[in-house]
Amino acid sequence: MMPKKFNIANIPTPIQNHKFNGCSFLIKRDDLTGVELTGNKIRKLEYLLYDAKKNKADYIFTAGGDQSNHARATVIAAAMNGFKTKLFLWGKDKSTAEGNLFLDKVFGAEIQYLNKDEFFNVNEIMLREKEKFNKKGLNVYEIPAGGSSVLGIWGYINFMNELSKQIKLTKIKGIFTAAGSGGTSAGLLIGAAIFNLNLKIYAVNVLLPKDDLYNYIFNLTDACINKYKLNIKIRRENLIIVDGYSEEGYKNILPEKINVIKEFARQSGILFDPTYTGKAFYSYNDLFLTGMKKNEVLFVHTGGIYGAFSKRKEYL
Numbered sequence: 001m002m003p004k005k006f007n008i009a010n011i012p013t014p015i016q017n018h019k020f021n022g023c024s025f026l027i028k029r030d031d032l033t034g035v036e037l038t039g040n041k042i043r044k045l046e047y048l049l050y051d052a053k054k055n056k057a058d059y060i061f062t063a064g065g066d067q068s069n070h071a072r073a074t075v076i077a078a079a080m081n082g083f084k085t086k087l088f089l090w091g092k093d094k095s096t097a098e099g100n101l102f103l104d105k106v107f108g109a110e111i112q113y114l115n116k117d118e119f120f121n122v123n124e125i126m127l128r129e130k131e132k133f134n135k136k137g138l139n140v141y142e143i144p145a146g147g148s149s150v151l152g153i154w155g156y157i158n159f160m161n162e163l164s165k166q167i168k169l170t171k172i173k174g175i176f177t178a179a180g181s182g183g184t185s186a187g188l189l190i191g192a193a194i195f196n197l198n199l200k201i202y203a204v205n206v207l208l209p210k211d212d213l214y215n216y217i218f219n220l221t222d223a224c225i226n227k228y229k230l231n232i233k234i235r236r237e238n239l240i241i242v243d244g245y246s247e248e249g250y251k252n253i254l255p256e257k258i259n260v261i262k263e264f265a266r267q268s269g270i271l272f273d274p275t276y277t278g279k280a281f282y283s284y285n286d287l288f289l290t291g292m293k294k295n296e297v298l299f300v301h302t303g304g305i306y307g308a309f310s311k312r313k314e315y316l
């Protein structure tokens with residue numbers, strides 16, 4: 001049975017036709033799910049926070065990088081629904097917080113900063129902190145990094161349902177997205193299987209090595225299929241990890257990518273972020289737009305605009 005959710009996101013998001021490099025293509029504007037809540041994460045949080053409410057949580061714990069869009073969306077959606085939030089962020093505190101971290105602070109998140117090694121054990125750190133909170137009589141609901149759990153990925157299973165009402169699904173050959181924790185891609189794969197579509201899901205790995213992301217995504221799809229007893233079969237060949245487009249590292253972006261981001265922004269009025277969508281669009285342009293007139297792979301703008309404010313020097 002389909003899990004229940006809050007209705008917080010501004011959905012359905014529009015699908016727009018755009019042209020770049022002489023090629024026309026469709027873009028699904030999941031950056032328009034909200035202003036403060038912008039991006040893909042709120043689709044997952046609708047399910048996760050509903051569950052937190054059901055579990056009578058006082059506090060939400062979650063983790064990510066210091067510019068995590070997921071962390072920022074969690075803090076804000078949690079505030080809307082009466083929860084407090086504690087974040088476990090990979091990074092350092094700065095006197096003038098930028099972008100997502102700025103919003104985390106404005107919306108009142110408690111923050112514990114971790115170095116890279118500590119962040120590797122973030123789930124254990126959250127668990128220990130949760131025990132301390134429990135002793136104080138506080139009920140904590142933990143959300144994994146990126147909101148990518150068997151429940152959270154329903155956000156992108158439901159996305160396919162939304163898409164089916166907007167376009168003829170058989171008209172597109174694939175869906176192209178940035179991938180961090182893999183939940184978006186996992187949800188899309190399940191959603192496509194529910195609609196019995198032989199659709200390619202292109203996932204640009206900006207954080208994890210190719211094989212790790214591949215395994216992570218299929219662990220999520222398998223666990224979700226088991227838990228919710230979904231009568232579907234996923235064709236593994238339909239997941240294509242678009243590797244090699246984050247060679248500068250998760251927290252960095254190469255100047256040639258910034259150039260493509262700015263060129264597209266000035267033609268379309270759409271801004272991509274430095275961590276996810278900028279790298280995804282750069283690879284999409286490279287693989288599917290250059291030298292073509294029309295492309296039938298749908299690009300999903302998964303949000304992230306606040307991340308650009310943490311890279312002002314690079315963008316300018």
Ligand SMILES: Cc1ncc(COP(=O)(O)O)c(C=O)c1O
Nearest residue numbers: 069180181182183184276302304
């Ligand atoms: C803007 C943006 N795009 C894409 C992603 C990737 O989504 P997922 O973690 O579900 O792979 C994220 C988060 O990780 C994100 O913040």
